[in-house]
Amino acid sequence: MADHSSKGNSSDNGELRRVYKSPMQQMNDFFASDPLGGLLGSIDSFFQRHAMEQFGGFPVDVYETSTDWVVKADLPGVKKENIHIDTLGDRLRIAVINQEDSEINNANNYYRRERHMARMEREIPLPYQIHRQRTKARFLNGILEVRGPKYPKTRNTLDIE
Known part of the structure; x- marks a missing residue:
């Protein structure tokens, strides 16, 4: 039987020493x-x-030419079918809805399925009224360009008699 009376006196014999x-x-x-x-x-x-x-979502540039207003949005890696554009009077709403499904199967009958959904949206006020029939959008190399003719805003207020 070993003598335990020397415990704590030496750390050379492999015993644990308490350190503060x-x-x-x-x-x-x-x-x-x-x-x-x-x-x-x-x-x-x-x-x-x-x-x-x-x-703030994705970056946009808003500018005008002599005849049109233009909104350009940088959407790298986004698929065209995931872009949704709405016109709201003098505002343009651009939404990107991205859904991804991933499935993993292996030999041990282990199965995992993950779903990811991301939504980014910007609402851009314009100094002009948007005429939907004459507004065009195109998507090329990750850049969405929406262009429409410059029509002055209509007044939506009522005069009081």
């Missing part, structure tokens, strides 16, 4: 060990993936 750590050092050790890495990593990836949505 300050609360700050304990906190540093906690975060350095990365116990929440999966959670924090997923939060980081969420904010990176959805940054466009959080900061």
Whole structure:
């Protein structure tokens, strides 16, 4: 039977020795060990993936030529069928609805199906009334261009007698 009276006197014999750590050092050790890495990593990836949505959606340029108003929206990686355009008097609404399905099968009869849906939308006020019949949209190389003739806004208020 071994003599346990020398416990704590020597760390050379493979016994554990208690070491005092300050609360700050304990906190540093906690975060350095990365116990929440999966959670924090997923939060980081969420904010990176959805940054466009959080900061006003996608970038747009609004300008006019001598005869038309023009709205250009940068939509890289978006498919044409996922773009929806609505006219609302003197405002243009551009919405991108992206749905992705992914399925994974393997030899162990494990099956996983994930669905992701992202929606980005911008409503752009224009200094002109939009005439739907004469407004055209085209999508080429990730850039959506909507162009329409310049008609003055109609007054939607009533005069009081």
